[in-house]
Amino acid sequence: MTSGLVFDVRRFSLHDGPGIRTAVFLKGCPLRCLWCHNPEGLSPEPELLNRRERCVACGRCAAACPLGLDPRAEAGSPSCAACPDFGACAEACPAEALQLVGRRMTVEQVMAELRADYPFYEESGGGATFSGGEPLAQPEFLLELLRACRAEGIDTALDTSGWGERALVLEAGGLADLVLFDLKLADDARHEAATGVPSGPILGNLAALVAAGANVALRLPLVPGVNDALGDLEEAARFAASLSLGMKVHILPYHDSARGKYALRGRGYPMGAPAQASPEGMAAATREAARVFEKAGLAARIGG
């Protein structure tokens, strides 16, 4: 059976599509957005997190390590990556100091998780949301999940950057009941600078998806200094309006709550400290962005 790498399954998810949803986060992403709030979803491999402050020095992790390493010191090191039972140390750690991020799950295992909240989807008009990482980066797994959900009557949303083969985007977008499509920045070069990939193929995919009749809602993460200039917003709005007037656009105000996740990985926070990120400033900028999209004939709203 097809399997994939999943780094989280969150029930009672309220902001990634309508109703009460279960969000499945697929691990691995070809983009490197500066503001990424799920850095644990970037790498396509399982990873070990080491929250040293939780460690009670019981030694259970070392006893469990098939390579005979001391995971307290060596978790995440190159020798550790070759482990035949990757994550055995985290499984053994009672303190949850060592945590495995990324679990291989079969489609059936994911479906079992999704079925659990069926009564809540039914009552609320919710369902499953496939997010990431970038779900398109695990194409077979994603397509099978979408098909399985369709077969069982579970509503699906696909939360994507839009970066992927055109045919795949169309197939997945056609299977999903809703596509939450990121619209970050129209400008090709600046998009590449901020995310690591050019915007051209993404905008092309978006246009094709809309033309194919998929149910698309745009999501614009409003990031200070990246895409909050009036000209950028107007350009993005013009592009969206050229595809379909009245399309939904969700403005997602930037927040830096992921800062801690970077620290945990011993990495610097790529965004640094943006100047305009005060709560009042963000709220005003978000309202302004929504107005730009409204003016262009789109149905803008703030938040997921």
Added chain:
Amino acid sequence: MNERIKRLRDESFNAKPSFSAERAALTTEFYMEWQGRVSTPVLRAMNFRNLCEKKAIYIGEGELIVGERGPRPKAVSTYPELTCHSEEDLRVLDTRPMASYSVAEADADAYRELVIPYWRGRSMRDRAFAEIPEDWKALYEAGLFTEFMEQRAPGHTALDDSIYRKGMNARRAEIAAARALLDWGADPEALAKDEELKAMGIACEGAISFARRHAEAAEAMASAEEDPARAGELRRIAEVCRRVPAEEPRDFWEAVQTYWFVHLGTITELNGWDAMSPGHLDQHLAPFYERDLAAGLLDREGAKEILSCFWIKVNNTPAPPKVGVTAAESGTYNDFTNINLGGLRSDGSDATSEVSFLALEVLDELQLLQPQANVQLSARSPERLLKAAALVARRGSGYPSLFNADEVVMAQVGMGKTLEDARGGGTSGCIETGCFGKEAYLLHGYLNSPKLLELALNDGVDPSTGKAIGLRTGKPELFDGFEALYAAYERQLAYVVDVKVRVSNYLDRMYAQYAPAPFLSAVVADCVSKGRDYYDGGARYNTDYIQCCGLGTTTDSLSAIKTHVYERRDLAWRDLLDALASDWKGREDLRLLVSNKTPRFGNDDDAADAIAKRVVGSWYAAIDGRRSPRGGTYHIDLLSTTCHVYFGLKTGATPDGRHARLPESDGASPAQGADRRGPTAVAKSLAKIDIARTGGSLLNQRFLPKALEGEGGLRALCSLVRAYFGMGGHHIQFNVVDTATLREAQRKPEDYRGLLVRVAGYSDYFVDLDGNHQEEIISRTAQEGF
């Protein structure tokens, strides 16, 4: 809220509860003169009538609904014939930091000179404790259970609509007719019935006199009143009090005043536990409201004003002062009047009316401790009702709580009630299911399940004291598997329940013999036709509940042993027992192992949920179906109110990783912090338990305010409730408050005096809770929306 209501509300909010010796002194003098001259029921009724004729009458400035239990708002009556407070008790009540009652010198003098000398050794509590066997006392002192009736009369009474259809004079006529029908030729109980009926008639006269005295006072005040508008109101009050409760009410105002007089009557007579509830108040008042509106006698605002006045009256009557273990298990001013809104009519149709929404508005605006309100949500209830309830609940006060009306009906039918009567029932107290106006459902106290497991882990010895108080069920190391451990738990359970029930039955009979309640009996169905007291099986239905506590803690503890000692074998009995004995000292690794690596209740994990189901099944098997001497049957409730904090103080470390003395899990909720997969998983876990076989369950869910923001958040909350109820869930209630706010309230209590939070089956002011309760609420998992 208008100026009048704002002022009355603030007066009530700011009034400090005080101890009033008025009732105690009148009762003592009356007993000195009359005891031994008439039968006990007649003595009780005459005492009640005497109170109604002699107690001070209070009509406050601007009030529209009148009558107080004590001489003034929040002056709390006492019941020395049940519990006679000692001088030391009075000193403690006056000075204790939480749930204190100021005691004036005159009241203390009355106690010292009159009340205590007479009742010492004569009160129900003194007499009972002299008779109660040692095995019970040992378990009681160890914290295996509590006993509601050790200092308060049995309660949990809600009324049906009969008081709005039948005045006291009509009841007196019925009582007289029942006396005339007694078969003195063949019925050996004819004398007992005659005395009881005579008593009910006298009690009805008492209620009429009480109202008449208010009418006289209002008339006198009206003639002295300079403000013509107020004089008019006072004359109207007098007119209402001349009419009700002697005759049936004719309009909305009279209907509300009728209920209030009956409520005051029952809490003056004995003030049983969880005082008194009007039951389906919106259903009862809707016909009056609609008629008055159509006739142009009243508008919506006018009705809301009268309802608000009533609400404030309930808030003016804090619970009688408790002492000892009972104060520790339930240290609150709340006396648990719980108004039911929505629900079903007896023909099964949706009962939601405009009065339901009026009541929700009043609840929301007043932000008072009492009364609480709940919404009985049926599959037939309109979405508008749920949404209105969710809007109020989202504001954070914890009111209203939500019940599954269809499940409440089903549970009652399962216990043998007719479908029509069951639909007339609902929830009183915290979450207790009962048939309003037709049932005496008595609560007998809480049962400490984690402590039962502690006995099973210690061969019947209480590790806190070293005393052998349970059964010798063997040393855990010698158990040949999980089943042997579970059998030991069940044996401790059966033993403790046996000991408890014997005393509960004894107290039950004591109340029937020595503290009958003729006034309450007169307004509850079938007491008149049977000629029996409410406390003696007179009501149509008779039920006894034992409230089982600590489902989450028990389940997780059993699951930890099953998983680690027997399945994974990564924890040796000796290590676990040593760690428990030392409260995990030096064994944080083991504590984390059992708390983090064990399937735990509340995560929609079948491995844990199956244990929870089994534990509830064991409680059911040990308790359900036992006969009580009133002709009733015992059932279980999954409710802890605040007793999980007291029980926690009595219980050492538990195998789920809980530290000694910390609170146990509350109600039927998962252990604090054990539920990590969100509210839908919690709901799924709960729904696996067959709640319809119980008298109710309590599920607390705490949300961060941010999680439920906006229209989407509100809809999600509504959907969560509907889906949970669709799976057979019985009850859910919310705290919508973040930890920072609660911490700030701890730092600056004076700034947060009005912060209501859901505690158990009721809300309380956060700053009025003691530190343990405050921490317990903060430790509940705060659900986020992702």
